[in-house]
Amino acid sequence: MDFKTFWAMAAALALAPACLAPAGLADERAGAAAGSSARPGFAIVRPNPDPYPSTYKPLASSPFVIRNATVYDGAGAAYANADVAVADGKIVAVGAHLPAPAGAVEIDAKGRFVTPGIIDVHSHLGVYASPGVNAHDDGNEATAPARPDAWAEHSVWPQDPGFERALAGGVTVMQILPGSANLFGGRSVVLKNLPARTVQGMKFPGAPYGMKMACGENPKRVYGEKGGPSTRMGNMAGYRQQWIKAEEYQRRWDEYWRKAEAYEKQLSEAGARPRRGAKPAEPPTPPDRDLKLDTLADVLRGEILVQMHCYRADEMALILDLAREFGYRVTAFHHAVESYKIADLLKADGVCSAMWADWWGFKLEAWDTVRENIPMVHQAGACAIVHSDSAIGIQRLNQEAAKALADGRKAGIDISDAEAWIWLSLNPAKALGLDAVTGSLLPGKNADIVIWSGNPFSVYTHADQVFLDGARIYDRFDPAYQPMSDFELATDAPAKGGRP
Amino acid sequence: MRALVIAAVLLLAAPANAETIAIVGGRIVTNDAPGLIEKGAVVIKDGRIAAVGAGVTPPAGARVIDAQGKWVTPGVIAAFSRIGIVGVEQENAVNDGRVGATPVAAAADVAMAFDPDEAAIAVTRIEGVTRAAVAPIGGPSPISGYGAIADLSGGPQSVLRRRAFVYVEGGDIGAARAGESRATLWPYLDAALSDAAAFPMRFLSHTEGSVLRRAEAEALAPVLKGDVAMMLRVERAADIRQALAFKARYPAIQLTLVGVSEGWRVAEELARAGVPVIVDPIQNLPDSYEQVGARLDNAALLRRAGVTVAISPAPGADDAAQLRLILQLAGNAVANGMTWADGFAAITSVPARILAMPDAGRLAPGTAGDVVIWDGDPLEVMSAPDMVFIAGQEMSLQSRQTLLRDRYRNLNDADRRPFQYRR
Numbered sequence: 054m055d056f057k058t059f060w061a062m063a064a065a066l067a068l069a070p071a072c073l074a075p076a077g078l079a080d081e082r083a084g085a086a087a088g089s090s091a092r093p094g095f096a097i098v099r100p101n102p103d104p105y106p107s108t109y110k111p112l113a114s115s116p117f118v119i120r121n122a123t124v125y126d127g128a129g130a131a132y133a134n135a136d137v138a139v140a141d142g143k144i145v146a147v148g149a150h151l152p153a154p155a156g157a158v159e160i161d162a163k164g165r166f167v168t169p170g171i172i173d174v175h176s177h178l179g180v181y182a183s184p185g186v187n188a189h190d191d192g193n194e195a196t197a198p199a200r201p202d203a204w205a206e207h208s209v210w211p212q213d214p215g216f217e218r219a220l221a222g223g224v225t226v227m228q229i230l231p232g233s234a235n236l237f238g239g240r241s242v243v244l245k246n247l248p249a250r251t252v253q254g255m256k257f258p259g260a261p262y263g264m265k266m267a268c269g270e271n272p273k274r275v276y277g278e279k280g281g282p283s284t285r286m287g288n289m290a291g292y293r294q295q296w297i298k299a300e301e302y303q304r305r306w307d308e309y310w311r312k313a314e315a316y317e318k319q320l321s322e323a324g325a326r327p328r329r330g331a332k333p334a335e336p337p338t339p340p341d342r343d344l345k346l347d348t349l350a351d352v353l354r355g356e357i358l359v360q361m362h363c364y365r366a367d368e369m370a371l372i373l374d375l376a377r378e379f380g381y382r383v384t385a386f387h388h389a390v391e392s393y394k395i396a397d398l399l400k401a402d403g404v405c406s407a408m409w410a411d412w413w414g415f416k417l418e419a420w421d422t423v424r425e426n427i428p429m430v431h432q433a434g435a436c437a438i439v440h441s442d443s444a445i446g447i448q449r450l451n452q453e454a455a456k457a458l459a460d461g462r463k464a465g466i467d468i469s470d471a472e473a474w475i476w477l478s479l480n481p482a483k484a485l486g487l488d489a490v491t492g493s494l495l496p497g498k499n500a501d502i503v504i505w506s507g508n509p510f511s512v513y514t515h516a517d518q519v520f521l522d523g524a525r526i527y528d529r530f531d532p533a534y535q536p537m538s539d540f541e542l543a544t545d546a547p548a549k550g551g552r553p
Numbered sequence: 554m555r556a557l558v559i560a561a562v563l564l565l566a567a568p569a570n571a572e573t574i575a576i577v578g579g580r581i582v583t584n585d586a587p588g589l590i591e592k593g594a595v596v597i598k599d600g601r602i603a604a605v606g607a608g609v610t611p612p613a614g615a616r617v618i619d620a621q622g623k624w625v626t627p628g629v630i631a632a633f634s635r636i637g638i639v640g641v642e643q644e645n646a647v648n649d650g651r652v653g654a655t656p657v658a659a660a661a662d663v664a665m666a667f668d669p670d671e672a673a674i675a676v677t678r679i680e681g682v683t684r685a686a687v688a689p690i691g692g693p694s695p696i697s698g699y700g701a702i703a704d705l706s707g708g709p710q711s712v713l714r715r716r717a718f719v720y721v722e723g724g725d726i727g728a729a730r731a732g733e734s735r736a737t738l739w740p741y742l743d744a745a746l747s748d749a750a751a752f753p754m755r756f757l758s759h760t761e762g763s764v765l766r767r768a769e770a771e772a773l774a775p776v777l778k779g780d781v782a783m784m785l786r787v788e789r790a791a792d793i794r795q796a797l798a799f800k801a802r803y804p805a806i807q808l809t810l811v812g813v814s815e816g817w818r819v820a821e822e823l824a825r826a827g828v829p830v831i832v833d834p835i836q837n838l839p840d841s842y843e844q845v846g847a848r849l850d851n852a853a854l855l856r857r858a859g860v861t862v863a864i865s866p867a868p869g870a871d872d873a874a875q876l877r878l879i880l881q882l883a884g885n886a887v888a889n890g891m892t893w894a895d896g897f898a899a900i901t902s903v904p905a906r907i908l909a910m911p912d913a914g915r916l917a918p919g920t921a922g923d924v925v926i927w928d929g930d931p932l933e934v935m936s937a938p939d940m941v942f943i944a945g946q947e948m949s950l951q952s953r954q955t956l957l958r959d960r961y962r963n964l965n966d967a968d969r970r971p972f973q974y975r976r
Contacts, residue, residue, distance in 0.1 A: 184839045186841070218838060411877070414642065415642040455934045463937055510934070512887075513884070513933075541845075
């Protein structure tokens with residue numbers, strides 16, 4: 054059954070007594086709704102949590118072993134002259150003189166470096182696609198400050214040439230976010246960087262959704278003359294009003310499900326031991342669905358991760374209290390240029406900071422950047438992430454980490470190269486709820502790997518090869534592994550005169 | 554605190570008391586005939602380079618700085634920027650980088666807007682950038698007005714040359730301002746130059762020419778004669794060809810092209826015309842329809858064809874607060890095929906040549922005492938300056954950002970007073 058049919062029926066059910074529902078469809082409906090029905094004619098209404106499911110399939114791969122590389126495992130460890138063994142799309146082992154998995158191809162990486170693929174937790178690829186014309190302005194549903202009902206995946210254009218550029222920079226996984234015009238910008242989507250015809254083909258199977266929220270200047274600038282919020286206190290009032298509604302919505306649904314389950318049980322018992330003359334109880338009526346509150350309630354349930362655009366330290370501290378007030382968690386502050394001022398608070402609350410190495414000055418809330426923000430947050434024991442927020446920046450996040458690392462060292466913050474790679478893979482994976490499956494070279498994790506031409510913290514280094522789930526998806530020396538979007542077919546270099 | 558920084562800067566920028574400095578033992582990038590000198594010495598006297606070489610010994614009484622294991626280079630020069638005129642990009646009151654509709658728009662003069670106290674200047678200086686071309690990019694017409702050349706000392710005499718060039722928007726932006734079409738952009742520029750040619754005679758009885766007002770025609774007149782250079786932004790190949798045709802119509806104009814994303818497609822034509830370009834080598838996306846051929850090796854391909862190539866952040870992008878990225882840009886150009894020497898020249902000696910500053914961008918006797926000592930290869934993202942000199946004066950490596958860092962360096966200080974008490 055497709056999702057349209059499903060929702061049409063769910064809506065009908067919400068309005069009609071169960072006994073009027075078309076009995077012939079009941080089993081199918083119950084199955085699709087992931088509920089159970091004791092007998093035809095009644096099914097508990099449960100919003101489908103995954104109506105646009107991933108169709109991602111890894112490329113075919115064979116086992117391989119990378120030999121003689123310098124390996125940063127993404128979790129903080131470095132290995133010299135080490136091997137990385139991969140089979141069935143997963144990491145088998147990292148270490149010296151590894152036995153090759155059966156049938157493995159050997160890749161000599163002497164003089165080269167191996168790391169987990171880079172994960173960018175803050176990208177607008179696809180929603181602000183290149184070329185940046187009005188027609189591609191799909192990142193901000195700036196028509197009302199609370200639009201948690203907007204889903205970034207419904208804006209992603211998979212032919213954005215930026216995806217291929219990011220791949221050449223070693224990026225294997227990205228979170229695509231709505232923009233920051235709104236207090237509640239909408240749902241994010243986590244993509245694997247294997248090109249596909251559809252966004253579903255890029256969706257990371259099983260990745261939790263994120264929800265974009267924004268602090269500070271952007272919402273008040275966008276709505277200041279459109280009914281508000283026009284101030285930071287208006288921003289806070291706007292969040293709180295929505296959370297109050299979400300709490301009530303969650304309560305109504307929880308109550309419905311409790312009653313519906315009790316009713317289902319009653320039906321099932323009645324079916325087993327029918328009593329003559331017993332009048333069946335009225336089935337409970339599900340609450341009206343609200344697409345905005347669906348998302349917010351799932352945040353309150355802990356199923357959707359809050360990704361919050363916030364620059365200033367004092368605002369972040371208010372947001373942490375806001376989250377406590379309504380019993381949810383902020384997973385990561387994005388941009389977070391003042392995290393260094395409150396790294397202790399961020400550590401205490403277990404919140405990640407996704408940061409630039411040095412971008413600043415374009416607006417007042419970005420005025421207090423320091424070059425050592427990332428290493429200072431890391432040193433305080435809080436979760437530090439290098440992010441891009443840029444179709445240009447995403448192509449060299451390794452250089453951004455290098456700058457931050459060097460500036461930190463110059464200021465006396467001693468962090469090893471291998472430890473710094475945590476900012477590019479394991480910590481971002483954590484902020485996406487995916488650290489159990491990717492983000493480091495731990496055996497059993499997805500074989501998302503980059504082989505670098507040299508030290509990845511050098512400006513002169515390139516990603517030579519990129520692997521996703523154990524399959525080679527990019528090769529700097531082999532055009533057969535250099536994907537190109539439809540948009541660039543007629544505009545690519547060869548068509549315009551060729552490479553010299 | 555800001556007052557303290559300003560005071561420190563003023564002290565450092567005070568008139569030279571003729572300290573003689575000898576930087577010894579470093580790897581010297583001269584950008585001049587001797588090329589790279591291993592373990593050489595650079596002597597700075599009276600604010601200028603007095604001697605450079607392997608066999609140079611420090612003069613008696615000189616302050617000797619040990620640069621063993623370090624790189625010693627001329628200070629970095631940005632061929633294009635908006636530093637000193639853009640404070641906070643999104644706050645109009647703190648942004649003089651935009652020119653609105655006014656009868657003197659094309660006569661805008663950024664030298665008068667340049668603020669040596671602007672926070673980005675110290676932020677940029679401590680990364681090794683010592684001079685910059687400063688350009689207006691706004692305005693109601695394609696002609697944005699006069700750019701200037703400034704040093705980044707933060708001193709009151711920072712503006713080295715007023716009215717150094719006129720900045721003109723071609724391409725998408727210029728077309729939008731000249732009647733929404735490239736079909737009217739070039740006739741607009743022709744008409745403007747015709748007005749300039751008619752200055753002052755025509756304007757004795759009229760205040761308006763066919764497109765320029767009197768003050769604007771006056772501003773453009775020296776450009777037509779080649780006394781003041783013109784920077785013209787164009788991106789797509791077809792527009793670059795139009796720019797070269799424009800240059801052929803006005804051979805006296807000292808033309809430099811800015812942007813030039815698709816320059817690699819017309820590299821031979823650019824080389825033949827002898828027109829230099831200022832490119833941002835990491836702009837490799839089809840960000841607009843005039844950049845669909847943008848690629849990472851644009852700078853390398855242009856250079857290989859014999860074009861004079863300077864590197865600077867693209868206009869309107871990271872050309873003010875983030876001008877410091879210029880070094881990373883040059884590094885990426887080298888990573889994508891430029892030679893190291895060309896990449897470094899693109900942010901030192903080439904801008905000096907384009908901007909007609911024969912005393913800068915090189916380390917040779919008589920050139921400016923703008924010198925940087927680096928802890929490694931200056932184009933590497935992990936390298937940083939250890940010392941910066943402008944006109945022979947050692948610059949502070951402090952900025953508002955380093956002060957913020959130091960204030961919050963230790964969050965667990967036993968001193969429980971609020972952070973605002975920390976100096």
